[in-house]
Amino acid sequence: MNRAHLTIDPHFVVGPVNRRLFGSFVEHLGRCVYDGIYEPGHPSADDEGYRTDVIELVRELGVSTIRYPGGNFVSGYRWEDGVGPRDQRPRRLDLAWHSTETNQVGLDEFASWLRKVGSELMYAVNLGTRGVQEALDVLEYANIRSGTVLSDRRIANGTPEPHDIRMWCLGNEMDGPWQLGHGTAEEYGRLASKTARAMRQIDPELELVACGSSSAHMPTFGQWERVVLEETYDDVDYISCHAYYEPKGGDYGSFLASAVDMDRFIDSVVATADHVKAVRGSEKTMYISFDEWNVWYLSRYDEVDRITDIHDWPVAPRLLEDVYSVVDAVVFGNLLISLIRHADRVTSASLAQLVNVIAPIMTEPGGPAWRQTTYYPFSVTSALARGETLELRLDCPTYRTELYGDVPIVDAVATHDRETGDTAVFLVNRSLDDEVEVEIDTSILGDVSVRSFRTLHDQDIHAANTRDQPERVGLTEHRTTGTSEGTVTVTLPPVSWSALTLA
Template sequence: MTTANRAKMVIDKDFVISKVDPRIYGSFIEHLGRAVYGGIYEPDHPTANELGFRQDVLDLVKELQVPIIRYPGGNMVSGYNWEDGVGPRDARPTRLELAWRVLETNAFGTNEFVEWTKAVNSEVMMAVNLGTRGMEAARDLIEYCNHPSGTYWSDLRRQHGYEQPHKIKTWCLGNEMDGPWQIGQKTAEEYGRLAAETGKVMKLVDPTIELVSCGSSGSGMPTFPEWEATTLDHTYEVADYISLHQYYGNRDNDTANYFAQTLDMENFIKTVTATCDYMKAKKRSKKTMYLSFDEWNVWFHSNDQDKKIEPWSFAPPQLEDVYTFEDAILVGSMLNTLLKHSDRVKIACMAQLVNVIAPIMTENGGNVWKQTIFYPFYYTSVYGRGLALNPIISSPKYDSKDFTDVPYLDSAVVYHPENDELVIFAVNRHLEESLTVEVDIRSFEGLSIIEHVVLEHEDKHATNIIGNESVQPHVNGQSTIDLTEGKLMSQLPKMSWNMIRLGKK
């Protein structure tokens, strides 16, 4: 075995990055495509419960253990009147939904979503419309949702059958307001002023809430990171987080370059963090601004087919990317990146959860199945909670079209002190060769190997479709591991995602 195929890692229980906020395993449901209608809500489905929620979808979402879910958008929220989606269904209006140019029946709205999140053991991350509306509508919505009783909006909620307030804690001040595609696009100054005043009003209604200010729509925006600096100049004291959004795609069929995209993601996080800290210094503030990476995923497969959708149809199949094996590898690396920056990234939302660029897919009236990206999200969500540790890695590297010095080994580590369990998430980016990894874990005593889960496939374009989920993890990796006197030797297959769990017998 040559040195090109060997990597080393030192893990020490004192090298703590941060306690992982479980909300980094959040997700997103927008009134877009079949995410709601035909996804989470389908009253005529054979598995639907009395509220119209698909039980087969509920079961898979609960399996992922998603702690927070953003709603109702997304681009859609910038033209949304929340009042349309509450009260008796037969009185709710059907609207032209301008962001995605479809019909919105409003059969599903705020109260239904609150009920649904309870059913999947999650919390709501609610967005307010700062495109066509502003502080008045936001004030009314939070009064409707969170105020106990005795006012117009809180009593209306009670009339709608919800005696107790929803107590929604986390609120987004609009969505992607820098984007020219956004209804009601704002300049940084316009948005900063509006968001600050809206946030002030919302916290007067309910001082216990936390707020997310809109960051740039992506690191490639021409105004990035000046947008962050300008808007934070207004929102720094009222907001608790600033948002990041980023999607990646392998449009050039260049897998080596595709797998390196997480270096761009890491630089994005570092740049936003630095901008936040600059504003903290400028304002002589004692407050630290945290990050909400509330849209992230792979998104490119469905771009061409979405151009063929007829306008003003109801719940058409939009953004229904069919994910490949290599997409799952990148998603695993993106999760690693979030863990490595868990000292500042406290919320993150895989966009989205069902049917729309999602780990879970459904047939209307039919079955449900897991996409390839379901698996790295599932294992990281379930086992990636505890203390994120900073592994010291020495790895061979490669250059690609857009990146230099890309480590073949990408890894994140989580330690659970309460049960003395150590979990290593590792990606081998090498397209053709396995990678031998030597891990020094001598600061942990008495650990043994619980399992080595491997996601690998000979065909990087392999997909999971209904009735044939060919991309699934296996646990045969344990046969390639040796643990002797605090030194772990492991073989990571070529182009693979891995989870190695160690604990006390």
């Protein structure tokens, strides 16, 4: 059996775990909004048309901040279309996803839904086909209490209290040639700077996110961040990162090591931001909003889902409804480990997306809602990761990957709550074949006991939860934990994600 050794010391702290790390993303894409969170005819629908079965699952998932309304969708979106009487709202072409947008759900409705699930709104403004004035208008509509044309319009539309949105994205993936309004880094950076400065004239305390690269593999990656931050460094609080992963050509060894790529991505963006900080002689630290991340079978969209017929613009088509397996969930859980490991600089993140579209929650129109395999690592990590991320010492064997070279078989992160004394350890075994015994040195923590040790694993790494088998895959509570003075020993099955809690 492979063996690994892990040392936990609460004196070595990376940074506090920000609750915004456990955010998600709702875009007007496919069935995420319509038939996902909103289905007036569903047996569980409340008086506003929201599926209460989905609301319960979102609450259980533990989502903090939710980014809205896009995504690629936002670069062609007119926010005014989604407010006011529903019977007067226009139907528009959504060029991003070749669909028809009915605008039956807009800013006010989504904010109301967020209050039901207990999450914070992170709003994206359109800097693709619009600009400064529209950003100011939606900010006035959303956040000014009363006494102006737009704030009074919100009140007349049935929302007397302001939404008080604190976090705003300045566009979406503006480095991507697929994006409406795509331009150079200089062009976007100047527009983002002008928009940020204008918005701060209304509210200086807003938290603003500039668009970083949509992938670490974009040809402009690195240079894009440098130029955008040179234009916006004094005006924004975050630079964004986006990353998606899927197995290529059956190479599951590299796929299981996807978090290695995420680690490198984050480290590169931090280095670039700190370079700009040094050149400017600034005392301000730039943080990362990793506001799109997930396992996404993008190749399937290109081959199967993409709609191209000029006369076919469906409403809420089934797009990007990936069915996630055990191996997908293990990679997903490892990506969460990477985000928490960088808690000193990654202080906001958004799982893309929340319902039906590459999502942990699936629904059927008029039918059930169920948890995908990826639901479990997110919900457990959100519940347990409290306090501060610790800097770990991990010694374990490596294995060779085609994409990333030699990588550790085990990956792990730990959080420690000084108030309660509780420690949570999240572990992944990337081996396709072998168990790993992990000896955890807990002596610095004092007298600890194991509260729980849960694992996501299956003999069939391609097993998944579906409408017909919604509970095929879940978490298993293990009792194979050995404890002795100052040491806890756990055994990780191959291709597994685990959460250990120490009291």
